[in-house]
Amino acid sequence: MSQRSWAEPWKIKVVEPIHMTTRSERERHIRVAGYNTFLLRSDEVYIDLLTDSGTSAMSDRQWAGMMMGDEAYAGSRNFYNLEKSVRDVYGYEELIPTHQGRGAEHLLSKLLITPGDHVPGNMYFTTTRLHQELAGGTFHDVIIDEAHDPASLHPFKGNIDLAKLDAIVHEYGAARIPYVCVAVTVNLAGGQPVSMQNLLDVWSYCRARGIKVMLDATRAVENAWFIQQREVGMGDRTVAEILRRMCDLSDGATMSGKKDSLVNIGGWLGLRDKALVAKAQNLAVVYEGLHTYGGLAGRDLEAMAIGIRESVQEEYIRSRIGQVYYLGERLQDAGVPIVTPIGGHAVFLDAAAMLPHLPREQFPAQALAAALYVESGVRAMERGAVSAGRDPLTGHNRYPKLELVRLTIPRRVYTQAHMDVVAESVISLFQEREKVHGLQFIYEPEYLRFFQAQFAPVGAPVVLDGPAEAYHAAVRSFALTGRR
Numbered sequence: 061m062s063q064r065s066w067a068e069p070w071k072i073k074v075v076e077p078i079h080m081t082t083r084s085e086r087e088r089h090i091r092v093a094g095y096n097t098f099l100l101r102s103d104e105v106y107i108d109l110l111t112d113s114g115t116s117a118m119s120d121r122q123w124a125g126m127m128m129g130d131e132a133y134a135g136s137r138n139f140y141n142l143e144k145s146v147r148d149v150y151g152y153e154e155l156i157p158t159h160q161g162r163g164a165e166h167l168l169s170k171l172l173i174t175p176g177d178h179v180p181g182n183m184y185f186t187t188t189r190l191h192q193e194l195a196g197g198t199f200h201d202v203i204i205d206e207a208h209d210p211a212s213l214h215p216f217k218g219n220i221d222l223a224k225l226d227a228i229v230h231e232y233g234a235a236r237i238p239y240v241c242v243a244v245t246v247n248l249a250g251g252q253p254v255s256m257q258n259l260l261d262v263w264s265y266c267r268a269r270g271i272k273v274m275l276d277a278t279r280a281v282e283n284a285w286f287i288q289q290r291e292v293g294m295g296d297r298t299v300a301e302i303l304r305r306m307c308d309l310s311d312g313a314t315m316s317g318k319k320d321s322l323v324n325i326g327g328w329l330g331l332r333d334k335a336l337v338a339k340a341q342n343l344a345v346v347y348e349g350l351h352t353y354g355g356l357a358g359r360d361l362e363a364m365a366i367g368i369r370e371s372v373q374e375e376y377i378r379s380r381i382g383q384v385y386y387l388g389e390r391l392q393d394a395g396v397p398i399v400t401p402i403g404g405h406a407v408f409l410d411a412a413a414m415l416p417h418l419p420r421e422q423f424p425a426q427a428l429a430a431a432l433y434v435e436s437g438v439r440a441m442e443r444g445a446v447s448a449g450r451d452p453l454t455g456h457n458r459y460p461k462l463e464l465v466r467l468t469i470p471r472r473v474y475t476q477a478h479m480d481v482v483a484e485s486v487i488s489l490f491q492e493r494e495k496v497h498g499l500q501f502i503y504e505p506e507y508l509r510f511f512q513a514q515f516a517p518v519g520a521p522v523v524l525d526g527p528a529e530a531y532h533a534a535v536r537s538f539a540l541t542g543r544r
């Protein structure tokens with residue numbers, strides 16, 4: 061039989077117009093946005109690859125589910141539907157809905173971390189680590205070395221290095237380690253998966269020492285697909301079976317439904333231990349809302365209950381990751397340096413390799429994301445030193461080995477033609493890469509600075525116009541770097 065192309069396993073029922081801007085408009089927009097793509101208005105963007113978070117297209121069934129919202133304050137029927145979906149698909153008996161993933165991270169960190177504790181994890185995630193730190197914990201990266209090498213072809217770059225984990229356990233003692241946080245897949249390593257064997261090894265290691273294992277299950281379905289494709293002996297299992305087995309090797313999970321679960325808002329904390337659940341439900345009323353709605357409307361719970369079941373359908377997940385691979389392979393063919401293997405939710409440009417003329421202090425990835433927007437109206441995001449923030453003890457900038465720009469693909473939103481336009485835009489920028497200018501901070505917020513920071517080109521006079529001007533003037537006096 062001849063090899064046939066695959067196509068998206070859906071057809072389009074509703075369309076949302078998008079439009080292209082001119083280069084001079086975009087030059088102005090990015091300047092007003094302080095060279096931070098998070099501060100652009102979405103109307104100023106042509107193809108929006110900022111994030112796959114909450115940007116998915118919902119199905120006709122999910123929209124129908126929205127109409128079935130039971131907006132009772134307590135005990136909404138949609139909560140029980142969601143609880144059943146999570147039990148069936150992820151296997152966690154106890155569920156606390158939260159407004160999104162970080163709500164669950166907040167509850168879990170407060171629940172398990174005592175000030176002075178240490179939390180190992182496979183590379184940090186911005187909100188996850190911040191909540192661990194705010195609860196008094198210290199994060200330790202125990203991912204394998206290959207994860208920090210954008211060119212390594214290791215099939216499971218998200219794996220935990222058991223020797224690194226063991227060294228942390230020896231240094232601080234198992235009693236000071238409430239849990240190990242295992243992200244599946246690892247967003248900041250480039251959407252890289254963890255193998256089933258590694259999950260099993262971490263689980264046995266931790267069990268023997270009374271340390272809990274908590275999954276960051278945000279993209280666990282995508283991780284399951286990689287296991288099916290790459291891990292010996294897993295090829296004939298369904299993604300749904302693999303996902304259940306992965307979750308079986310954990311005590312609980314935090315989840316951002318805005319990623320895998322195909323909804324625009326929502327998350328949850330999944331647990332098994334009943335005593336812990338009672339405490340988590342009690343914390344939930346303080347920070348999220350009653351434990352049967354957790355900051356969400358009944359209709360949101362229903363959309364997530366349905367989205368969870370759709371997310372594990374084989375043909376869906378194959379086309380989802382297939383589209384990411386299509387874009388990544390086009391860029392690779394043109395010689396653009398990207399993180400390999402290509403990840404599950406995004407193609408990551410290696411900004412450090414692409415812009416060797418810019419020192420790390422000039423934030424090459426931030427500069428590249430801004431330049432890509434000016435080039436083509438495509439919005440991407442920085443994942444490098446700006447996202448890594450400052451060390452809470454020394455106040456110095458953290459410079460992670462990876463200095464990346466993330467082209468994140470929303471689920472079921474764009475077609476292959478959009479991917480062609482994106483690839484052509486990146487390739488033409490790549491051919492003129494020496495023109496990309498470095499950036500410096502003009503405003504640096506204290507928490508998760510990448511969301512709201514503003515920059516100006518290094519050496520260039522700061523040109524301010526539009527509504528940002530007064531804002532700049534107000535913040536510049538205290539906002540220069542190194543103020544801690």
Ligand SMILES: *Cc1c(COP(=O)(O)O)cnc(C)c1O
Nearest residue numbers: 160161162185187247278316318
């Ligand atoms: C998005 C994300 C979170 C946080 O979820 P939100 O819904 O954005 O609060 C946590 N972990 C990972 C790996 C994520 O990608």
